Amino acid sequence: MLTIILGDITKEPVDAIVNAANTSLLGGGGVDGAIHRAAGPELLAECRTLHGCETGQAKITKGYRLPAKYVIHRPGPIWRGGIMGEEQLLQSCYENCLRLAVENGCRSVAFPSISTGVYRFPLETASEIAVRTILEFLKTHPDMEVRMVCFDRETLGYYEDALKEQTEIVNEED
Template structure:
C-alpha cells in the first residue's frame, strides 16, 4: 500500500514525479491551482496544452512539467458542484482514478493532488476529500505509486484530509 499523506503548501513546489492540475475543459489555464501551475511551468505548458484539444469533465491528460520540479502534470477536469444530483461524485472519483492510470502509464512513483473542484467549482470540501481518499485507496495499488500527497492550500482543508486519513479504509460495497 502506498503512503498517503496530507500537507499544507504550494503544489507547484512539490518534488514529486507528477502533480495534478485541477484544470478547466480548455486546459488553457485559469485561476486558482490551474493558473499557478501554468505560471510556474512556463509558457511551454500552454503551448503543449493547446495541442491536446481540451478535456472532458472527469477525464485527464498528461503533459511534461517543464519548469516545475515535477516531471509530469496530469490535467484533470473536476465537476462543478450542482447540488449532488448530476453525477458529481462519480465524475470527481473518475479524476483521481484517471490520474492513477496516467501514473502507471508514465512510471510515476510519487504524485501530488490538490483538492480538485473545491475552489471556484464549489464542491463541498469534506465530501470531496472523502471521495479523493477513498478513490486513491481503492486504486493506488494498481498504479505502482508509492507516495501520494494531498496538497492542501489552507489549514482548514488540511485538517479535513488529516481526519479522513486517520480513519480506517472503507470496505467497498459489492
C-alpha cells in the same frame, strides 16, 4: 503511501503533479493558474495541442519549469447539488489521474483538492471521495507515493479527518 500536507503544489518534487484544470486546459485561476505560471509558457503551448479535456478524464504534459516531470491535467466536476453524478465524476478524476501516472512510469504524484474551490464541491464530501479512491488504488500499487497537497489549514483538516476515518474503517474490517 498517502501523505497529506500543507503546501504549494508547484514546489512538490514528484514525478507528476495534478492540475485542477478547466476543460480548455488553457490556464485559469487558482491551482491551474499557479501551475501555468510556475511551469512557464511552454506548458500553455503544449496544452493548446491537446484540444481540451472532458470532465473526469485526464491528459498529461511535460512539467517544464516545475520540479515535477509531468503535469496531469484533469477538469473536475462543478457541484450542482449532487444530482448530476458529481461524486462519481470526482472519483473518476482521481482514478484516471492515478492510472495515467502509472502508464507514464510515475511513482510519485501530488494532488490538489479537486473541485473544492470555484467549482464549489463540498470539502467534506470531496476529501472523503479523494482519500477513499486513492487508498483503494494504493492496494494494487503499494509502491506508489501519493501526496494530497492542501493550500490552507481548513482543507488540510478535512483531508486529515477523511484519512483518519478511512484508517478506522480498515482497522474495524481486520
